[in-house]
Amino acid sequence: MPAAADELPSTGRGRRPPRPSGDDRELAILTTAERLLAERPLGAISVDDLARGAGISRPTFYFYFSSKDAVLLSLLDRVVEEADTAMREAFGSPATGARDGWARAIGAYYDTFRAHRPLTVAWAQARSTSDEVRGLWSAVFERWVQQSTAAIDAERARGAAPAGLPARDLAVALTSMNERVLYATFSGDGPAVAEADVVEVLLGIWLSAVYGAAIPD
Known part of the structure; x- marks a missing residue:
């Protein structure tokens, strides 16, 4: 009897990576900010830079931080x-x-x-x-x-x-x-x-x- 779809052994192929949780996204933004601040001042860092570094969209960034x-x-x-x-x-x-x-x-x-x-x-x-x-x-x-x-x-x-x-x-x-x-x-x-x-x-x-x-x- 074949296994149900959610019981099939994973081969790691063709599967979407797990979606990051809200906490993961927030941490990714914070980690990105600290990394970028080691390279340049805050004034030279944009919201787009933070979002891109965290692997999220600009609108998603604003879900977690206002600025x-x-x-x-x-x-x-x-x-x-x-x-x-x-x-x-x-x-x-x-x-x-x-x-x-x-x-x-x-x-x-x-x-x-x-x-x-x-x-x-x-x-x-x-x-x-x-x-x-x-x-x-x-x-x-x-x-x-x-x-x-x-x-x-x-x-x-x-x-x-x-x-x-x-x-x-x-x-x-x-x-x-x-x-x-x-x-x-x-x-x-x-x-x-x-x-x-x-x-x-x-x-x-x-x-x-x-x-x-x-x-x-």
Whole structure:
């Protein structure tokens, strides 16, 4: 008795490839965007480029994203979640000492954004033209400032760091420094710290600012 049509063994010939799911298409758009941003700036990438790279039509692209900026926002969400996870692990795991704790936090921040260098540069540039990108980044920045403020306050409370500038103001200034230093290093915009030295330079400044002359080992 012959098998039913849906039971026939597959030879791989004459069959249509499986249709990608909605999630697959969205991921293909995001992957294409990150790949193209490594080759050229966002302004030189069109919706047609994104659709073609993802293997979909232009109308299908608009089913998933309203614009190029929306793609950039979705990518920012994903990478920020990576950074937040890394930072939570760095702040939440026992450290061998203050220097080790700050080094892991700064290293996690640096490693995450270095892994997405073209996106980091694109977001920094898009903030001047996109209210949505600027708003999302401000919210992210605020979370990191709050984490750093709490860590500085904790070091002062246990007597490891001296009283000084308000902890939040210090956290804002230091986190802003991180952002600018990484952007310059990744983009080559203006004087920049060499990649191999970034974490150590940032760590040294954070330790000096938080602990003053009594920098921990």
